[in-house]
Amino acid sequence: MSSKPTATIASWPRPPRESEVQPVLTDLLDLASDFPILSRKVRDGKPLVYLDTGATSQKPRQVLDAEREFNELHNAAVHRGAHQIAEEATEAFEAARSAVARFVGADVGEIVWTKNATEALNLIANGFLNASLGRGGSSASRYKLGPEDEIVVTELEHHANLVPWQELAAKTGARLRWIPVTGEGRLDLQQLEVINERTRVVAFTHASNVTGAITDVATILDRAQSVGAYTVLDACQSAAHLPVDFHQLGIDFAVFSGHKMLGPTGVGALYGRRELLEALPPFLTGGSMVEVVTMEETTFMPPPQRFEAGTQMVAQTVGMRAAVDYLGAVGMGRVAAHEDHLAGILLEGLTQVPGVRLLGPTSSEQRLAVFAFDVPGVHPHDVGQVLDDQGIAVRVGHHCAQPVHRSFGVHASTRASAGVYTTTADVEAFIDGLHKVVKFFA
Amino acid sequence: MEQLYQQVILDHSKTRSGEGQLPAPNGQSFQVNPTCGDECTVQVSLDGTRLSGLAWSGRGCSISQASLSLMHEMVEGEELAEAEQLGETFRELIHNRGQDLVPEKMELLEDLTAFTGVGRYSARVKCALLGWMALREALAQARLSTGGSGQAPHTQA
Numbered sequence: 348m349s350s351k352p353t354a355t356i357a358s359w360p361r362p363p364r365e366s367e368v369q370p371v372l373t374d375l376l377d378l379a380s381d382f383p384i385l386s387r388k389v390r391d392g393k394p395l396v397y398l399d400t401g402a403t404s405q406k407p408r409q410v411l412d413a414e415r416e417f418n419e420l421h422n423a424a425v426h427r428g429a430h431q432i433a434e435e436a437t438e439a440f441e442a443a444r445s446a447v448a449r450f451v452g453a454d455v456g457e458i459v460w461t462k463n464a465t466e467a468l469n470l471i472a473n474g475f476l477n478a479s480l481g482r483g484g485s486s487a488s489r490y491k492l493g494p495e496d497e498i499v500v501t502e503l504e505h506h507a508n509l510v511p512w513q514e515l516a517a518k519t520g521a522r523l524r525w526i527p528v529t530g531e532g533r534l535d536l537q538q539l540e541v542i543n544e545r546t547r548v549v550a551f552t553h554a555s556n557v558t559g560a561i562t563d564v565a566t567i568l569d570r571a572q573s574v575g576a577y578t579v580l581d582a583c584q585s586a587a588h589l590p591v592d593f594h595q596l597g598i599d600f601a602v603f604s605g606h607k608m609l610g611p612t613g614v615g616a617l618y619g620r621r622e623l624l625e626a627l628p629p630f631l632t633g634g635s636m637v638e639v640v641t642m643e644e645t646t647f648m649p650p651p652q653r654f655e656a657g658t659q660m661v662a663q664t665v666g667m668r669a670a671v672d673y674l675g676a677v678g679m680g681r682v683a684a685h686e687d688h689l690a691g692i693l694l695e696g697l698t699q700v701p702g703v704r705l706l707g708p709t710s711s712e713q714r715l716a717v718f719a720f721d722v723p724g725v726h727p728h729d730v731g732q733v734l735d736d737q738g739i740a741v742r743v744g745h746h747c748a749q750p751v752h753r754s755f756g757v758h759a760s761t762r763a764s765a766g767v768y769t770t771t772a773d774v775e776a777f778i779d780g781l782h783k784v785v786k787f788f789a
Numbered sequence: 790m791e792q793l794y795q796q797v798i799l800d801h802s803k804t805r806s807g808e809g810q811l812p813a814p815n816g817q818s819f820q821v822n823p824t825c826g827d828e829c830t831v832q833v834s835l836d837g838t839r840l841s842g843l844a845w846s847g848r849g850c851s852i853s854q855a856s857l858s859l860m861h862e863m864v865e866g867e868e869l870a871e872a873e874q875l876g877e878t879f880r881e882l883i884h885n886r887g888q889d890l891v892p893e894k895m896e897l898l899e900d901l902t903a904f905t906g907v908g909r910y911s912a913r914v915k916c917a918l919l920g921w922m923a924l925r926e927a928l929a930q931a932r933l934s935t936g937g938s939g940q941a942p943h944t945q946a
């Protein structure tokens with residue numbers, strides 16, 4: 348299983364070429380050569396050390412090829428037209444949906460294409476809003492919110508899983524509450540009483556893009572389900588780093604982005620339990636999502652098409668399919684083990700850099716290889732600049748998560764994040780580089 | 790790296806000339822850099838056509854803090870027209886992709902020429918200019934409130 352070449356999983360678009368067959372993998376993964384960008388040089392000839400996977404992942408040749416091949420041979424609008432390439436494009440689009448559904452433990456009709464996770468979260472929140480405005484008929488009334496209702500998020504969220512809920516609360520009069528974080532940057536499970544009988548939605552992240560903490564989903568789910576609240580999981584950071592199975596988790600809705608899991612930008616997905624999607628009113632409306640349109644009114648298609656208005660991003664879905672095929676062939680268990688190993692090196696290395704303060708769990712239990720940190724007296728921009736000068740790409744700023752930074756008493760941080768292609772040499776170069784940063788500004 | 794982080798910049802980012810508040814400013818401006826959340830407030834007071842007082846507060850990287858500190862040293866006490874001309878010249882330098890301006894302009898900039906290298910890094914341009922954007926806005930406000938000589942010139946940030 349683990350040595351399975353990625354492209355043999357797919358009968359479409361073509362059988363694998365010799366060059367694409369993965370070597371038999373030993374303990375640690377060695378996949379960097381599949382990622383063309385990782386061999387480029389930056390800043391006057393330095394090899395690129397890419398530790399910004401948390402922001403966006405790099406893409407293997409298999410993904411780039413699948414996208415190009417689709418565009419060269421099969422490009423057409425989907426679910427429209429009866430010519431051959433329109434049929435091929437539609438098949439590819441739907442085959443991609445099936446592959447992605449299988450990858451995250453969902454049924455094919457439970458996956459809706461969106462442009463990214465942000466859009467998927469807005470889709471859910473606006474579904475609730477439209478239901479609250481009386482749209483979607485009697486079946487949508489289960490999503491109606493009003494001033495007596497509460498929405499629960501967490502202090503750990505990316506702005507994408509916070510701001511749409513703030514907006515929904517402001518528009519419906521519902522009260523927004525949140526689960527706080529601990530000093531270690533984990534969700535504080537001692538404070539789950541914020542989830543109560545008035546709670547209608549609980550939206551939380553599977554893994555933090557700042558602290559790297561992996562959420563104990565079952566505990567939050569138990570509490571949410573005991574009060575009958577809908578649950579929404581932000582799987583952006585987990586999908587490419589851990590085995591993820593939405594059916595097994597028992598979550599109601601989930602979102603993720605292609606570009607964070609070796610796929611293209613411009614494609615992401617919403618997962619929703621079938622019966623819940625059936626009842627949810629659409630967010631974006633227009634072409635491709637309708638049944639009968641008169642000048643007065645319109646009936647909508649069943650999900651997932653109900654939520655896919657307008658011409659779709661077909662090549663990107665094909666690329667995303669190639670990405671999940673790639674990850675699936677490597678095996679998510681092995682991906683997680685590889686990154687665990689890197690997390691161990693990073694954790695140990697970071698604790699040895701003088702003065703560095705980790706913003707996140709200091710043990711490697713239940714955490715991703717995502718490390719945000721503060722170098723006292725040195726601004727993250729300056730840390731990042733000196734690393735960049737050595738060819739090391741990290742993220743600086745608030746990483747779209749201002750509240751959790753505030754909880755640590757900082758405004759911004761530097762973040763190193765690893766992925767399936769990250770090597771031991773990469774993380775060691777980063778730790779060396781960070782020692783140079785501290786010396787430079789001493 | 791030493792080319793970007795000139796000693797003048799490192800020194801000013803630590804000593805920070807002019808940090809504080811004015812008792813009765815004629816104008817002030819608050820600016821944020823949304824990519825990193827850095828922010829600054831610049832306050833000014835005028836005495837006729839002279840920029841008699843300038844104070845700033847805020848947080849940010851060494852580039853932005855040094856830029857504010859040097860700005861304070863160079864413009865406080867100057868004629869408004871000169872302070873504004875300096876600001877425009879500095880803006881021009883930062884937008885010049887790491888290249889020197891003509892010698893007369895480099896001379897005018899004095900220690901601010903230490904920022905020449907910042908222009909090579911497009912992500913840092915805003916850091917160098919944050920304080921100067923605040924100065925421009927604070928001066929415009931001060932001119933209005935003191936019934937001074939009209940509005941500050943509008944040029945690109």
Ligand SMILES: Cc1ncc(COP(=O)(O)O)c(C=O)c1O
Pocket residue numbers: 401402463464465466505507508552554555556581583584604615747
């Ligand atoms: C945890 C988390 N949630 C949501 C998002 C938003 O993803 P996108 O920008 O692809 O919509 C990100 C990406 O930065 C993230 O890390």
